[in-house]
Structures are given as structure tokens and as C-alpha cells.
Amino acid sequence: MKNTFKTVSLLFMLALFFNCTKEYEVPDDLVLRDFVWKGLNAYYLHQDQIEDLSDRRFNSDQEINTYLNTFETESDLFAxxxxxxxxxxxxLEDYNIIFDEAPINQVNGFEFGAILEPGSTENIVAFVYYVLPNSDAELKNLTRGEFFNTVNGTQLTVTNYENLLLNNTSDYTLGMVNFDGITVTPNGKSVTLKKESYDVLPIFLEKVIPVATDNVGYLMYNNNFSGDYITxxxxxxxxxxxxxVNKLIIDFRYNIGSGGFAKNITQIASMINGDFIDEIAIKEEWNTKAQSWFLANQPDSIVTKFPTRLNISTEINSVxxxxxxFILNGNNFSGSSAIELxxxxxxxxxxxxxxxxxxxxxxxxxxTLYNSEDYNFANRNMSHTVALQPIVLTFLNNSDETYANGFSPNIDxxxxxxxLNLGVLGERSDPLLDRVLNYISxxxxxxxTCDQDNFEYVCNTVAAQREIDNGVFINQHLPNTN
Structure with a gap:
């Protein structure tokens, strides 16, 4: 009798154990929505402000499933x-776009803006912002500050300029004009340009400018903040x-990059000044529950210090x-998340x-969160290609300062x-650079003195190329929260 009781008791305890430890199987049709909810519940920065992401919102897996079934797609749920x-x-419906190589640029070799011709509601006058080094436009002697108003003999208008200039895949000829702010006068010059493959130079312009007792370094950097250009x-x-060099100007007025990775930003910071090695450059503040876990288990992972190396074989050249x-560009460019960081x-x-x-x-x-137990790429669910890129943290510096309201400029x-007076980039004839050099000295x-001519701006090809700024990304080893 005792043996029978022991056997029954043992079977009962085993059954209870297996019932308690049996892993919940997510229904196949809810895999993606389950991934979205769990990823945002664990790491979304504003998790504690979203009622449906609360840890107390659901009492069982069945309740969660009922809720998830009220959304037709994972994208609907995410939004x-x-x-x-x-x-x-x-x-992202297909995370492979993260790894796709950028297409080879087909360009005519210059960037331009356009305004409505004074007195007209239709005709436009375009002007050259800058010419790409070693491009067809440079070869044809197109220069910054020149004006044009026709393409292949056709007057540029607000309705045709995109097709004639931006969507044109063939060669075209610009009809150059003189423009004094009021009158447009053809000057007899024409420039025929061809579309060609072009490898964008990592650094657009680099030089040293003596100013009184200072040696001022000048870098015009137009690219993104990925690892492609760090070297x-x-x-x-x-x-x-x-x-x-003892002072440095970094000109971002035509920069088209956005976020990049925090690691790259700290590497650039170390290039600017290498005196603060092992000091904290960036602190991370996650949502309440994630921050508590990091502080208790891996506090060093939520601070980034000024590095000394780009990689194991390359030291950072620190000045x-x-x-x-930092030069920005008025309303055309008020900085990106990478520049602010x-x-x-x-x-x-x-x-x-x-x-x-x-x-x-x-x-x-x-x-970037992938559908795996620890949200990393290596162990991802191979049945789909969906990934999440939620904001997960706020950046602070070593003084615990952040910048939700942005930074105020020293010079407006x-x-x-x-x-009408763009000057030459990198020279004191550029009014903007000259003003900064005067400020330094x-x-x-x-x-x-702004808007004296009251032009109506129609187009800016630099601004049109700027990436959507989804913030700076980080690499982080995450705990298994599933």
C-alpha cells in the first residue's frame, strides 16, 4: 500500500513538474505578432507609458493571443x-535591406538648388551649390554659384524640373545665365553633362587655414556616420x-548622413581630442526594467568610453x-542625431x-531586434525576415546631460x-566660413542679414538626399527575456 502511494505520488509530482515547465508554443499564425509584442514589452523606451505593453496587462498566454488576434498584421500591431x-x-519586413550594398551612384557631378524667378509663378532659376571633385561637371568647368535656367533648351519650371534634371538618365545640356537677384540674362555659356558612375569621396574638402596665431583645420564632411568612412x-x-592644428572646423552644411552607430561617434570624438581615454563619452538610459537589469548585471555595457583604436590593428589619430x-546650415540642415551625439x-x-x-x-x-530568444541575428527564426528597430534608450554624456530640446547655436x-554670394568652399570668399574664422580670431x-531678396525656394538636391533620421544605433548583448 505504501509502495502504491509512493508510485502515485511520484507520478503526480512528475506530471506537475512537466506541466509547469512545458514551454508555451506560439501558434504559427501569431509568431510575428508575438515577436512584436514581446520585443517592445522588453525594450521599447516608452514601454511603461503604453498600457497594452504593461507586464500586468495580461494574465495568461491565451489572453495575449486574443489581443494579438485583433490585429491583422504585425505592422498594425507595431504601430x-x-x-x-x-x-x-x-x-522591417525584410531585414536583408540592412546588409544590402549601396548602389553605385549615377551622377552628373553637381548639387543644386532652385528658386522661383522673380516676377514669375512658374519659371525657375537654378544655381550650383557645389561640384563633385573629379566628376564630369568639374571637367566641364561648372562652378559653385553659377546659374542656369534651361535644360536642352527647355525653360525650367516648377512642373518640369524634376523630369528634366532629377529623373533624366541621359546626357543633358544646361543653359547658363547671369542673375543679379532681379533679372535673368542668358550669357551664352552651355554645359553638357553626362551621367556616370561615381565613387563619393570620403572627405569632400580638407585643409589648414592660418588665422592669426592659430592653425585652423577645416574638414567638409558630407557622408554618413557608418563604418565605411571612419578609416x-x-x-x-x-x-x-x-x-x-590647434582648432578645428567641421563643416556639415551639406551632410546627408543621419544616425550610424554610437561606436563610430565615439571614435570620431577621440580623433578630435584623445586626452580623455577611458573617460566616459556616452551613457545609455533604457526603459525602467531594462535599465534595472543592466545596472544589476552588466553596468559596463551601458557606458561607452573614448576609445584608442578603430580596430585591433589601427590606432586612432587623436588631435x-x-x-x-560645427557648421550646420540654417533651415536646410539643423543637424542629425549622430552630430548631436x-x-x-x-x-x-x-x-x-x-x-x-x-x-x-x-x-x-x-x-535591431531579431526574432530569437535573445533578439540577436545568429539565432533568429528563419521562417520570416521581419525585424524591429524601436527606440530603446536615451543618450547622456559624462555630466548626465542630454539634448531632447536640441542645442542652441553660438552663431545663428x-x-x-x-x-548671390556663395564664394569658394574652403576659402575666405565663402561668407559662412569667413564668419567662423572671424569668430575664432x-x-x-x-x-x-537674411532674406533681403525674399526668394521663394523650390528645390535643394542636398536636402532631398538626406536619410530619414531614425536615431543612432547601438550594438548590445541582450538578456534572454522570452
Whole structure:
């Protein structure tokens, strides 16, 4: 009798054990929606403000399933779970686009803007912002500040300029004109340009400008903040270092990049000043429950220090600068999340001068979540290609400062450059650069006289190329939360 009782008791305990430890199987038709809910519940920055993401919202898997079934697609669910106004978080239906190589550029070799011709509601006058080095446009002697108003003999208008200039895949001829702000006068010059493959130069312009007792380094950087150009930037900083530069201007006015990775930003920060090795450049603040876990289990993983190397074989070329000057571009460019993170990481240590308008205040970071137990790529569910890119954290610097409201400039700029006086990039004939150099030498911020001509701007090809700024991304080892 005792043996029978022991056997029954043992079977009961085994049954109870297996029932308690049996892994819940997500129904096949809910795999994607389950992934979306769990990923956002674990790591979405605003998780504690979304009622349907609360840990107490559902009492059982069945309740969650009932809720998930009220959404037709994973994208519908994702959108419903975001805080109102969140335009940074994203869901990818095919994560392979992350790894796709950028297409080879087919360009005519210049960037331009356009305004309505004074006195007209239809005709436009276009002007050259800059010419790409070693391009067909440079070969044909097209220069910054020149004007044109026809393509292949056809007057440019607000309704045809896109087809004639932007969507045109063949050669075309620009009809050049003189423009004094009022009158458009053909000058007899024409420039025939061809579309060609073009490898964008990592650094658009690099030079050293003597100003009184200072050696001022000048970099115009137009590219993104991915790892593609970090080595080139590092080489540029070596050139600057070798010329005893003590102040630096980084000109971002035509920059088309956006986020990039936080690691790359700290590498650039170390190039600007390498005196703060092992000091904290970036702190991360996650949602309440994720932050608590990181602080308890891996606190070092939510701070990034100024690095000394790009990789195991490449040292960072650091310049011991005390002042850095970032040029933005009025209303055309008020900075990106990457540029703001760079500014913020340096502010506790050196003098950061901003030339432009109030920056946008994109102080959040994102991560790519794949459908696996620890949300990493290696162990992902191979039955689909959906990935999540939610905002998951706020960036702070070593002084616990963040920048949700953006940064105020030291020098205010007009909404647009003076198209009648653009000057030569990298020379003091460029009014914007000249103003910054005067500020460096005298502390005088100068004056902005804006919109004297009251032009109506129609097009800016640089602005059109700027990526949607979803914030800076991080790499992070995440715990298994499933």
C-alpha cells in the first residue's frame, strides 16, 4: 500500500513538474505578432507609458493571443504599440535591406538648388551649390554659384524640373545665365553633362587655414556616420595632427548622413581630442526594467568610453583640440542625431561651438531586434525576415546631460545661404566660413542679414538626399527575456 502511494505520488509530482515547465508554443499564425509584442514589452523606451505593453496587462498566454488576434498584421500591431508621435521606431519586413550594398551612384557631378524667378509663378532659376571633385561637371568647368535656367533648351519650371534634371538618365545640356537677384540674362555659356558612375569621396574638402596665431583645420564632411568612412576620417585627422592644428572646423552644411552607430561617434570624438581615454563619452538610459537589469548585471555595457583604436590593428589619430566648431546650415540642415551625439559627448571636456540654428534634439538610440530568444541575428527564426528597430534608450554624456530640446547655436545662420554670394568652399570668399574664422580670431559672432531678396525656394538636391533620421544605433548583448 505504501509502495502504491509512493508510485502515485511520484507520478503526480512528475506530471506537475512537466506541466509547469512545458514551454508555451506560439501558434504559427501569431509568431510575428508575438515577436512584436514581446520585443517592445522588453525594450521599447516608452514601454511603461503604453498600457497594452504593461507586464500586468495580461494574465495568461491565451489572453495575449486574443489581443494579438485583433490585429491583422504585425505592422498594425507595431504601430498601435508606439507612443503617439514616435516617428523613429521602425519595423522591417525584410531585414536583408540592412546588409544590402549601396548602389553605385549615377551622377552628373553637381548639387543644386532652385528658386522661383522673380516676377514669375512658374519659371525657375537654378544655381550650383557645389561640384563633385573629379566628376564630369568639374571637367566641364561648372562652378559653385553659377546659374542656369534651361535644360536642352527647355525653360525650367516648377512642373518640369524634376523630369528634366532629377529623373533624366541621359546626357543633358544646361543653359547658363547671369542673375543679379532681379533679372535673368542668358550669357551664352552651355554645359553638357553626362551621367556616370561615381565613387563619393570620403572627405569632400580638407585643409589648414592660418588665422592669426592659430592653425585652423577645416574638414567638409558630407557622408554618413557608418563604418565605411571612419578609416578615411582617421587618415584626415593624421594630416591635421601633422600640421600642428590647434582648432578645428567641421563643416556639415551639406551632410546627408543621419544616425550610424554610437561606436563610430565615439571614435570620431577621440580623433578630435584623445586626452580623455577611458573617460566616459556616452551613457545609455533604457526603459525602467531594462535599465534595472543592466545596472544589476552588466553596468559596463551601458557606458561607452573614448576609445584608442578603430580596430585591433589601427590606432586612432587623436588631435588634442580644446575648441571644435560645427557648421550646420540654417533651415536646410539643423543637424542629425549622430552630430548631436558627437557634440554632447564632447561638451564635458572641450569647447563645442555650433554655427547654425537650434538643433533638432534627437537624443534617442535604437537597436535591431531579431526574432530569437535573445533578439540577436545568429539565432533568429528563419521562417520570416521581419525585424524591429524601436527606440530603446536615451543618450547622456559624462555630466548626465542630454539634448531632447536640441542645442542652441553660438552663431545663428540665415535660413539659406546667400545664393548671390556663395564664394569658394574652403576659402575666405565663402561668407559662412569667413564668419567662423572671424569668430575664432576675435570672438565676434557677426551679424546675419537674411532674406533681403525674399526668394521663394523650390528645390535643394542636398536636402532631398538626406536619410530619414531614425536615431543612432547601438550594438548590445541582450538578456534572454522570452
Amino acid at each position: 498601435n504599440l508606439l507612443l503617439a508621435g514616435d516617428t523613429k521606431s521602425n519595423i 578615411d576620417l582617421n587618415n584626415a585627422f593624421l594630416n591635421i595632427k601633422n600640421q600642428s 588634442q583640440l580644446t575648441d571644435v566648431y 558627437l557634440m554632447n559627448s564632447l561638451k564635458p571636456y572641450i569647447n563645442v561651438h555650433i554655427i547654425g540654428n537650434q538643433t533638432i534634439g534627437n537624443n534617442t538610440g535604437s537597436i 545662420l540665415c535660413a539659406n545661404e546667400d545664393i 576675435s570672438g565676434n559672432i557677426g551679424n546675419s
